[in-house]
Amino acid sequence: MNHRIAVIPGDGIGKEVVPAGIEALEATTGRFGLRLEFTDFGFASAEYWQRHQRMLPADWEETLRAFDAIYFGAVGWPTVVPDHISLWGSLLQFRRTFDQFVNLRPCRLMPGVRSPLADREPGDIDFLVVRENTEGEYSSVGGRIFEGTDRETVLQETVMTRIGVDRVLRFAFEQAQNRPRQHLTSATKSNGIAISMPYWDERVAAMSERFPRVRVDKFHIDALAAQFVLHPEWFDVVVASNLFGDILSDLGPACTGTLGIAPSANVNPDRHHPSLFEPVHGSAPDIAGQGIANPIGQIWCGSMMLDHLGHSEAAAHLLGAVEDVLALGPKEAPLTPDLHGTGTTAELGHAIAERVRER
Numbered sequence: 001m002n003h004r005i006a007v008i009p010g011d012g013i014g015k016e017v018v019p020a021g022i023e024a025l026e027a028t029t030g031r032f033g034l035r036l037e038f039t040d041f042g043f044a045s046a047e048y049w050q051r052h053q054r055m056l057p058a059d060w061e062e063t064l065r066a067f068d069a070i071y072f073g074a075v076g077w078p079t080v081v082p083d084h085i086s087l088w089g090s091l092l093q094f095r096r097t098f099d100q101f102v103n104l105r106p107c108r109l110m111p112g113v114r115s116p117l118a119d120r121e122p123g124d125i126d127f128l129v130v131r132e133n134t135e136g137e138y139s140s141v142g143g144r145i146f147e148g149t150d151r152e153t154v155l156q157e158t159v160m161t162r163i164g165v166d167r168v169l170r171f172a173f174e175q176a177q178n179r180p181r182q183h184l185t186s187a188t189k190s191n192g193i194a195i196s197m198p199y200w201d202e203r204v205a206a207m208s209e210r211f212p213r214v215r216v217d218k219f220h221i222d223a224l225a226a227q228f229v230l231h232p233e234w235f236d237v238v239v240a241s242n243l244f245g246d247i248l249s250d251l252g253p254a255c256t257g258t259l260g261i262a263p264s265a266n267v268n269p270d271r272h273h274p275s276l277f278e279p280v281h282g283s284a285p286d287i288a289g290q291g292i293a294n295p296i297g298q299i300w301c302g303s304m305m306l307d308h309l310g311h312s313e314a315a316a317h318l319l320g321a322v323e324d325v326l327a328l329g330p331k332e333a334p335l336t337p338d339l340h341g342t343g344t345t346a347e348l349g350h351a352i353a354e355r356v357r358e359r
């Protein structure tokens with residue numbers, strides 16, 4: 001079966017890990033008689049900005065809408081364009097325009113990977129962060145008033161709509177109901193953020209009535225951050241507003257050894273629009289250009305893309321190859337420095353693609 005995939009490498013290590021991701025995807029589709037037709041786009045990058053003084057061409061929406069999915073690296077190069085301009089001019093537009101209201105971010109301690117937390121083994125940490133992805137704290141409602149005076153005031157509203165909150169909660173409850181542990185944790189802060197967060201809690205309570213088999217608990221975000229480190233084994237599905245989900249989805253992968261392996265699926269579950277698959281990490285200017293970025297986040301989100309496109313067996317095969325290579329450890333496999341190895345992005349990408357072909 002053929003699918004058309006828009007590829008947007010973006011900036012920094014996005015441009016380094018995307019080729020490894022495509023190599024692994026092509027190895028997988030070769031094994032399963034599938035065909036992905038990749039089309040590369042240079043927009044949503046600092047280079048595009050330097051040429052055009054904007055992040056996207058005027059017709060980006062109709063261009064991308066024609067694809068079955070978007071395979072995205074990372075965007076952001078703050079020495080050329082301020083982050084809020086590059087991100088609001090690209091990735092955040094994609095999420096909103098294509099109504100990708102769920103951001104699914106699995107967090108798993110993989111075989112062969114050392115957690116910075118003592119005595120944790122594969123199986124101990126395996127949860128799914130379901131992040132609200134189109135509203136909440138990420139809003140463009142607000143502004144500056146009395147600028148330049150001593151009454152200078154800056155407002156930025158959190159927006160929670162009933163439709164927006166309920167649809168991400170329903171998705172998270174469905175995920176929890178379909179997992180063996182049937183446990184859902186809600187991230188809140190209703191003690192301090194006394195308007196939006198009590199509303200979030202109310203909608204969680206209302207939704208839980210429709211899912212009687214799912215055990216529900218909630219933590220304030222500060223305490224939850226601490227429990228991620230102290231008791232990551234407690235968590236199964238964690239549902240959170242946009243900002244809380246953003247923070248938890250960097251913290252979770254840090255507990256599982258490295259941000260470099262964490263994948264992310266920006267999903268439009270209604271399938272009216274293309275979904276977008278990207279690693280959790282950014283463009284990592286501190287290591288960009290050295291060829292040492294871990295490509296596994298990018299490769300794993302390729303597996304999530306295959307699953308989304310209806311090829312669950314191929315998706316599992318690809319993720320299995322990642323696990324096989326990780327399980328060899330840094331002595332036997334060309335793991336990258338964040339995994340205590342000396343391998344390069346390309347070497348690790350080749351090793352995974354080869355494993356896909358032979359397993």
Ligand code: NAD
Nearest residue numbers: 074075076077078083260281282283284286287293294338
């Ligand atoms: P970052 O995720 O780029 O980097 C954080 C740290 O993790 C750095 O030390 C980096 O070297 C390390 N790291 C990240 N990915 C890695 C990988 N694959 N292998 C090994 N190490 C890895 O976050 P940041 O530094 O806050 O942001 C840098 C830029 O990326 C900014 O412009 C930011 O806005 C942007 N950003 C974009 C996205 C995205 O496109 N989805 C996500 C996060 C940040």
Ligand code: IPM
Nearest residue numbers: 076087091092246249280282
């Ligand atoms: C992520 C990133 C983005 C976000 C930034 C770059 C706007 O951190 O995808 O997690 O906050 O959503």
Ligand code: MN
Nearest residue numbers: 246247250280
């Ligand atoms: Mn983030």
